[in-house]
Amino acid sequence: MKTKLTFLLLFSFLQVFSQSKINVKPRTAININQNWSFSKDPKAQGYALLKYTPVNIPHTWNAFDVLDDVPGYYRGAGYYKKKLQLQPSWKTKKIYLDFGGANQETEVYLNGKKIGQHIGGYTGFMVALNDLKFNGNDEIIVKVDNSYNEAIAPLTGDFTFFGGLYRNVSLVIVNDAHFAEEQYGTNGVYIHAENVSQQNATIQVKGNIADHTGKQLKVITTIIDAVANKVGESSIVGVNAFQLPQxxxxxxxxxxxxxxxxxKTITKLIDPTTNKVLDEIKINVGLRYFSFDAEKGFFLNGKQTKLIGASRHQDFAKMGNAVPSALQVKDVELLKEMGGNFLRVAHYPQDQAILDACDRLGILASVEIPIVNEITESEAFYNNCKAMQVEMIKQGYNHPSIIMWAYMNEVLLKMRxxxxxxxxxxxxxxIENLAQQLEDLTRxxxxxxxxxxxxxxxxxxYTNAGLTKIPMVVGWNLYQGWYGGKSEDFGPNLDKIHAAMPDKPLMVTEYGADVDPRIHADLPVRFDKSLEYGMDYHQIYIKAIMQRPFIAGAAAWNLSDFSSETRSETMPGINNKGLLTLDRKPKxxxxxxxxxxxxxxxxxxxxxxWTLRSDVKTKQNLSVISNLDSGTLTVNGKTYEKKAFKETLANWQIDLKLGKNTIIAKGYKNGKLFTDxxxxxxxxxPQAFLNGTHSFNILMGSQRQFIDDQQRIWLPSKAYEQNGWGHLGGEAFKIKNSGRMAYGSDKNILGTQNDPIYQTQQVGINGYQLTVPKGKYEITLHFAELMGNGIQTNLPYNLDSLIAEGKDVPPQRIFDAYLNGKLIIKALNLAAKYGVAxxxxxxxxxxxxxxxxxxxxFKSVEGKPVLNALQVKKVK
Structure with a gap:
């Protein structure tokens, strides 16, 4: 009985031990984003002398200094440090630090000793940990530096080069023999499909083994479908680099x-002598075939398909580029919800979560390295660009969503x-030689x-530089109707480009207009930043793109607004061309x-x-956007006539009452009702102002409305009419010799987040008059000098080279102001006392x-008086 009990206990122990061995994962990835310490190092004094503050990863040190009124942002070194909590069982393992991305030069130290480095801000990288003490005192220090370096792309760009350890960091624990290509930051297994058709597909698996045992090891790949049925398998025995039978x-x-x-492919590394699984990699596989045709565009699985979508930058409001993966994935979901099928990952490789989401949601993609605007003519620059291209391809190779690799964007823009x-x-x-090297390397x-x-x-x-003949597909970033020309020029310009290179597949890789959702205009004009101009612009572009089969696809610039610290405009530091705001609210x-x-x-x-509106008239235009056949509109219980949606839009002239107005839109598709x-x-x-419920806020020299950060609506001024209100004399400010704006300036106004209040003005104004009843009133005058040293008359990114720069500096401007005959401001000299803007x-x-x-x-002492904005408030 005792012998039998001993045998049963031994059998149970062996069974548990066996099961535990089976359940032990051969590869473990542990997120270590929490509990880091950080310090900037502007004096380059080294990590030992710095004072650290607690942070979590993802992290950037530029999340807020790009939003202030001070030009520039910190570009230099930052240090991150963390104690590692390592398990004794890992002593026999190989351990890597896996960095999703750090911008842009990185050095990694373990217990004070440098163990790795990486150049480039947008691809991931791995660093092997060696000489671990395993006593709780192991410390890693990561130095990241986003300083300008002429050997590293991007050199310049219309986006902010956020510094920091801004993507996830993980510990990867594997056996001594495992899959890896450490020098490229990948797991070492690469899968692609060949000869795909409706009847058959050939899958090729290749990769690399980091084998420190010297044994002959078995690699086996099993393919299962979406419901876990096995549909294929292949294996090979060998060492190091391998390629399985198809x-x-x-x-x-x-x-x-x-x-x-x-x-799904499951690739295992097996020790044939023990049948132990040493490593395992799971990779999703999408089977598709595609082609580009210069006349007929893009074909997917034999079907002509127009690529429609947007480009994407990776930053988010008040986060910079340190954005959690879940928020990044939400971008792809918003693109899919919009009806997009294409994402241009621009202007640099982005988080792997983006490409995973594209795979899962069915979004085709291009990915590019950040050679933007210009190059440096040095071997170091060329080699770094080629290294970026290799890392991008290796790290994105397994994603079925990727159909194009790209390597230069507007490289002639900053012509030297x-x-x-x-x-x-x-x-x-x-430039041509570098492009050809990157092309050859990629192919x-x-x-x-x-x-x-x-x-x-x-x-x-680009044609004369030989650059249009090199890539397989040429993308054009076109902005007719924005940086120059008219929106209606876009379609004819596409025809001219196609006629000039009829054998080259074409895409429109950028187009867009700034849309500041705080700005509206009854009569929109180019560069007023109004929602209405942006709508007109995109309607024209969509129609032209869809009418031309030779255009393989188009990516609106941009999916969302993004940080561009060098820009001023109505939201300084932000490029407003997004279809979504910086915090991802749809426009x-x-x-x-x-x-x-x-x-x-x-x-x-x-x-x-636009839920808060104001005007001097109750009759308002309201638009409804729909893909339905027709619709009706009900306002405060009154139903307006039924209208067909023409190019997805219908407009009604409606009557609004003071206060809350309930709007109901009803649309019909094949007799079925849909509502919003x-x-x-x-x-x-001015009735609301006269009733004492609102202030009357007036923009001078403006044809647009603006909603400020206190939800006050500013209306454009008009010339004074008898028994009414308006300005007396003067003209709207306009930069001379500039084809850029019909009125106003884009200068960054210091001391405010409501720049549009101060970016327009009436020059040479004699006065302002309002016919109001007796009573007490509060008057606020707003000024800003828009001319003088430092006035911005030209965009840092002028894509059509059609804008002249105005260099006029006005004479001294000094003036007095009177309120109902009483002197209230004497000898105001804006430039001398307050400075420009x-x-x-x-x-x-x-x-x-x-x-x-x-x-x-207003009375001139010298030069012309100005007024930028005016507020009048009734005092109870």
């Missing part, structure tokens, strides 16, 4: 935007040696995908794309995000005791 899949389910079907023709020829030749590494280069509108320049332009491209029945009150509802809070001026606000009270109302008078 796996054939009969009658595959093809991957597409409509059905992003994914198979313009005054030295011979030197310029050499520079252009070096050799991955012949299954196409190559892409994106150029700005200088078609002759009307997003709804326009959804109505055009989403297959889901959809209706949206176009001004639904919104509430608009309407302020009728500085917010100046002066507040006064007055009592109206007669029927003359409020009269503000």
């Amino acid at each position: 796996i054939q899949i009969k009658n595959p389910i093809l991957w597409s935007p409509e059905r992003p079907y994914l198979y 040696y313009g005054n030295d023709p011979e030197r310029k020829k050499t520079y252009l030749k070096n 050799k590494m991955d012949p299954t995908r196409y190559t892409l280069m994106s150029n700005h509108g200088d078609v002759n320049g 009307n332009t997003y709804f326009l794309y959804k109505a055009n491209f989403s297959p889901v029945p959809y209706i949206k009150i176009g001004d639904g995000s 509802q919104s509430t608009i809070d309407f302020v009728l001026q 500085q917010k100046v606000e002066r507040k006064f009270e007055c009592t109206v005791s007669d029927d003359k109302g409020i009269q503000i008078t």
Whole structure:
């Protein structure tokens, strides 16, 4: 009995031990984002002397200094340190630090000893940990530096180069023998499909083994479908680099935007003598075939498909580029919801979570390295660019969503040696040579995908430089109607480009117009930043793109607003061309794309995000965006006539009442009803001001409305009319010799987040008059000097080179101001006292005791008086 019990206990122990061995994972990845310490090092004094503060990863040190009024942002070194909690059982293992990304030069130290480094801010990398003490005192220090380095792309760009350890960091624990290509930051297993059709697909598995045992090891790959049925298998025995015999899949389910079907490969590294699994890698596989045609565009799985979507930058409001993966994935989901099927990952490789989401959701993608605007003519720059290209391809190789690798964007925009023709020829030749090297490298590494280069509108320049003949697909970043010309020029310009290179597949890789959702205009004009101009612009572009089969696809610039510290404009430091805001709130332009491209029945009150409105008239225009056949509109119980949606839009002239207005839109598709509802809070001026419920806020020299950060609506001024209100004399400020803006300036106004209040003005104004009843009033005058040293008259990124720079500096401007005959401001000299583009606000009270109302008078001492904005408030 005792012997039998001993045997049973031993059997149970062996069984538990066996099961525990089976359940032990051969590869473990542990997120170590929490509990780091950080310090900046502007004096380059080294990590030992710094004072650290607690942070978690992802982290950037530029999340907020790019938002202030001070030009520039910190570009230098930062240090991150962390104690490692290591398990004794890992002593026999191989341990890596896996960095998702750090911008842009990184050095890694273990217990004070440098163990690794990486150049480039946008691809991941791995560093092996050696000489661990395993006593709780092991410490890693990561030095990250985003300083300008002429040997590292990007050199310049219309986006902020956030510094920091801004993507996830993990510990990866594996056996001594494991899959890896440490020098490229990958797990070492690469899978692609060949000869894909409706009847068959061939899957090729290749990779690398980091084998420290010297044994002959077995590699086996099993393919299962979406419901875990085994559909193929292949194996090989060898060492180091391997390539398995091809796996054939009969009658595959093809991957597409409509059905992003994914198979899964499970690749195991096995010790044949013990049958122990030493490592295991799981990779999703999408089976698809595609091609580009110069006349007919893009084909996926034999079906002509227009690529429609957007480009994407990776930063988020108040986070910089240190954005959690879940928020990044949300971007791809918003693109899919919009009806997009294409994402241009620009201008650099982004988080692997983005490409995973593209695979899962059925979004085709291009990815590029950050050679933007210009190059450095040095071997170090060339080698770093090629290393970035290799890392990008290796790290993205397994994603079925990727159909193109790209390597240059607008590389002639910051042209060097313009005054030295011979030197310029050499520079252009070096760009061409680098492009050809990157092209050859890409095609050799991955012949299954196409190559892409994106150029700005200088078609002759790129053609003469030999750059249009190199990539397989040429992308054009076109902005007719924004940086120059008219929106209607876009379609004819596409025809000219196609005629000039009829054998080259074309894409429109950028197009867009700034849309500041705080700005509206009844009569929109180029560069007013209004929602209405942006809607008109995108309607024209969508129509032109869809009418031309030779355009393989188009990516709106940009999916969302993004940080660009060098920009001023209505939101300094932000490029407003996104279909979403920086915190991912949809603009009307997003709804326009959804109505055009989403297959889901959809209706949206176009001004639904414009829930606070004001005007001097109750009759208002309201648009509804929809992919339905027709619709009706009900406002406060009153139903307006039924209208057909023309190019996804219908407009009604409606009557709004003071206060809350309930809007209901109803649309019909094949007789089925769909609805949307919104509430608009309407302020009728000047009645609301006269009733004492709102201030009357007036923009001078402006044709647009603006909603400030206190939810106050600013209306454009008008010339004074008898018994009314308005300005007396003067003209709207406009920069001379500039084809850029019809009025106003884009200068960054210091001291305010409400720059549009101060970016327009009436020059040479004689006065302002309001016919108001007797009573007490508060008057606020707003000024800013818009001319003088430092006035920005030209964009840092002028893609059409059509804008002249105004250099006029006005004479001394000194003036007095009177309120109802009383001197309130004497000898105001804005430039001398406050400087250029500085917010100046002066507040006064007055009592109206007669029927003359409020009269503000300006008198010149020297030069022309100006007024930027005016507020009038009734004092109870």
